[in-house]
Amino acid sequence: MTETPAPQLQRFRQEPKRRTLTVLRVTQLTPAMIRVVLGGDDLADFESLAPDDHVKLFLGAESEGTRPQMRDYTPRRFDALRRELTLDFVDHPGGPAADWARAARPGDRVGIGGPRGSAVITGPIAHWLLIGDETALPAIGRRIEEMAAGTPVTSLVAVPSEADRQGFETAAKHEARWVIRPLSEAADAAPLLTALAALELPPGTFAWIAAEAGVAKALRAALIERGMAPNWIKASGYWVHGQADASVKSLED
Numbered sequence: 630m631t632e633t634p635a636p637q638l639q640r641f642r643q644e645p646k647r648r649t650l651t652v653l654r655v656t657q658l659t660p661a662m663i664r665v666v667l668g669g670d671d672l673a674d675f676e677s678l679a680p681d682d683h684v685k686l687f688l689g690a691e692s693e694g695t696r697p698q699m700r701d702y703t704p705r706r707f708d709a710l711r712r713e714l715t716l717d718f719v720d721h722p723g724g725p726a727a728d729w730a731r732a733a734r735p736g737d738r739v740g741i742g743g744p745r746g747s748a749v750i751t752g753p754i755a756h757w758l759l760i761g762d763e764t765a766l767p768a769i770g771r772r773i774e775e776m777a778a779g780t781p782v783t784s785l786v787a788v789p790s791e792a793d794r795q796g797f798e799t800a801a802k803h804e805a806r807w808v809i810r811p812l813s814e815a816a817d818a819a820p821l822l823t824a825l826a827a828l829e830l831p832p833g834t835f836a837w838i839a840a841e842a843g844v845a846k847a848l849r850a851a852l853i854e855r856g857m858a859p860n861w862i863k864a865s866g867y868w869v870h871g872q873a874d875a876s877v878k879s880l881e882d
């Protein structure tokens with residue numbers, strides 16, 4: 630009997646490019662999520678190949694002699710015709726990026742860089758399992774919306790309130806599971822681990838995980854404990870509890 634080949638992460642690189650964009654619209658998407666739509670001619674050649682790509686947001690003026698702060702955000706949607714890039718920001722206390730999004734107004738200017746690299750996942754995936762916290766929702770939502778019709782996908786996402794759940798327009802066969810816990814407890818893996826334990830893992834499941842680094846690590850370990858092969862899991866720490874400007878892009882043993 631031949632073994633099913635593992636999914637592949639096909640990596641694509643783009644030349645680093647810095648773009649200056651203008652805030653077009655700001656909306657409170659849900660109580661904990663601010664949506665900022667950016668526009669400008671600099672987006673003419675913008676390309677984002679994978680739903681979990683990220684751009685660097687440059688915050689703070691360089692003219693003051695200080696280097697700008699940089700933070701990672703997911704291109705939630707890109708409309709090439711209108712040259713509009715949508716970013717969704719978790720409204721958490723204390724952090725220049727969240728502060729910037731809360732204060733953003735149409736006409737504001739901001740710099741972005743990237744995406745520099747994309748990892749396109751291909752292979753014999755029979756079922757997708759997308760697990761994360763609110764920072765992963767832009768990547769999870771985009772992946773679900775971009776999936777081919779009928780693709781089986783389960784999402785398991787922790788958010789601070791019922792009102793923070795999001796609906797996605799998709800032709801995929803999507804089942805959404807939500808965990809509600811306060812944002813102040815986003816670094817506690819227990820609620821997501823409990824919900825994960827109740828989920829079936831059909832053969833051919835590929836798991837994509839992004840959350841606070843400790844939470845993502847615990848979720849990955851739980852899947853491996855249940856017999857999933859590490860190369861059927863892609864896990865990232867999108868932020869690190871108690872540390873500014875921190876992430877763990879690839880969680881491995």
Ligand SMILES: Cc1cc2nc3c(=O)[nH]c(=O)nc-3n(C[C@H](O)[C@H](O)[C@H](O)COP(=O)(O)OP(=O)(O)OC[C@H]3O[C@@H](n4cnc5c(N)ncnc54)[C@H](O)[C@@H]3O)c2cc1C
Nearest residue numbers: 683702703719721724725726727869870871872873874876
């Ligand atoms: C590839 C990638 C894609 C990402 N995409 C998105 C995205 O689309 N939307 C999004 O909102 N975030 C996203 N993130 C996470 C985001 O980059 C971090 O949350 C970042 O730290 C926010 O920057 P900040 O300036 O607001 O806070 P920082 O200055 O980095 O941190 C200040 C303090 O806030 C804490 N903190 C940081 N983030 C959170 C949070 N979400 N909840 C509670 N406390 C927090 C830190 O631990 C620290 O104590 C992504 C991260 C990666 C690596």
